[in-house]
Amino acid sequence: MTDTGLPASVxxxxxxxxxxxxxxxxxxxxxxxxxxxxxxSTGPAGKRILVGYGFWIYLLSDIVIFSCxxxxxxxxxxxxxxxxxxxxxxxxxxxxxxxxxxLLSSYACMLSFAATNARSRLWTQVFLLITGLLxxxxxxxxxxxxxxxxxxxxxxxxxxxxxSFFGLVGLHGLHVTAGGLWLATMMAQVxxxxxxxxxxxxxxxxxxxxxALDIVWIGIFTIVYLMGSGT
Numbered sequence: 001m002t003d004t005g006l007p008a009s010v011x012x013x014x015x016x017x018x019x020x021x022x023x024x025x026x027x028x029x030x031x032x033x034x035x036x037x038x039x040x041s042t043g044p045a046g047k048r049i050l051v052g053y054g055f056w057i058y059l060l061s062d063i064v065i066f067s068c069x070x071x072x073x074x075x076x077x078x079x080x081x082x083x084x085x086x087x088x089x090x091x092x093x094x095x096x097x098x099x100x101x102x103l104l105s106s107y108a109c110m111l112s113f114a115a116t117n118a119r120s121r122l123w124t125q126v127f128l129l130i131t132g133l134l135x136x137x138x139x140x141x142x143x144x145x146x147x148x149x150x151x152x153x154x155x156x157x158x159x160x161x162x163x164s165f166f167g168l169v170g171l172h173g174l175h176v177t178a179g180g181l182w183l184a185t186m187m188a189q190v191x192x193x194x195x196x197x198x199x200x201x202x203x204x205x206x207x208x209x210x211x212a213l214d215i216v217w218i219g220i221f222t223i224v225y226l227m228g229s230g231t
Contacts, residue, residue: 055205059212062175066216069168073224079160086161086228089154091145095225098141099217102176105134106214113207119195125187131210132183135176142173165224172220175213182206 077086112127146166149155156166186206189199 052201052205055208059208062212063216066168066171066219069164069171070219070223073161073164073168076160076164077228080162081159083159083162084154086165086224089149089165090225090229092225092229094141094145095221098138099221101134101137101141102214102217105131105138106211108134109207109210113203116195116200116203121190121194124190128183128187128190132180132187135180135183139173139176139180142169146170168224169220172213172216175216179206179210179213182209 108127108130112124112131115123115127154162156163183206186199186203189202193199
């Protein structure tokens with residue numbers, strides 16, 4: 001019996017009805033925790049859940065940053081200051097190779113996680129290696145583009161349009177480079193530690209990151225290069 005005169009089970013049902021979403025309201029004083037609220041015996045959320053939510057917040061914040069750079073390019077697109085327009089600096093063929101490399105790397109990344117689910121260390125490593133090599137091809141092609149433009153005197157300081165162009169495309173390239181370093185680290189961890197729970201969780205986060213970069217590049221390819229070359 002509880003201090004309300006009701007059996008414990010009936011009292012528990014009454015409390016759940018009073019707080020159906022288990023938000024932490026207490027019926028009988030500050031020292032009585034409710035189950036499922038992160039209080040008492042249930043404890044706080046686990047590290048895996050916190051890391052998962054934190055990584056999603058990071059991805060969303062990254063999307064916000066890229067959105068700002070897209071907006072800057074849209075505003076500065078015509079601000080050439082008498083310099084070259086976007087149509088004059090775009091090499092659609094090279095960018096098409098870049099896009100194909102990144103899309104194929106994203107597909108290989110997906111296959112690597114399928115191999116992880118099958119607990120095949122060999123094929124996980126093979127597909128991760130393919131992902132990394134295709135990402136490296138993408139970065140090298142982008143670096144080649146920037147070097148060629150710089151040799152022609154086309155630099156970020158030339159105009160507002162070029163500042164926003166180099167900023168947006170370069171930011172994405174930095175993300176792909178950082179992703180490649182992360183990938184190399186994950187390959188080493190898989191080789192040494194195998195498929196531990198935390199390793200699999202990190203591979204999930206890497207897959208999300210890599211596919212997000214793929215989505216962002218589709219926007220860059222469409223808005224900056226395809227639409228830009230048509231003006």
